[in-house]
């Protein structure tokens with residue numbers, strides 16, 4: 497699943513409040529991949545999401561992030577762990593699901609629009 501740069505940002509804001517300081521340190525180090533960005537065709541780089549054992553690829557030109565199958569579920573699990581740590585009462589799973597639904601339907605609609613232009 498492809499997430500635009502701002503979508504992951506929004507998702508994190510909505511599901512969990514990492515705070516701007518923590519968000520600034522999302523990518524500490526990265527390695528090259530052979531996958532290409534769907535927007536600019538540059539090679540994606542991969543990094544460990546929030547230093548957990550979860551790899552995500554990203555476009556070096558900040559177009560977005562690529563999540564492999566099931567990785568979105570793992571991101572959610574990590575977010576829930578963080579959430580438990582600070583005793584927040586947000587229902588992360590519901591928030592994540594609702595946000596993804598909105599994003600997916602949005603990108604689906606724009607793909608449909610592209611088809612007819």
Ligand SMILES: [Zn+2]
Pocket residue numbers: 533534535536537538555556557558559560
């Ligand atoms: Zn790109």
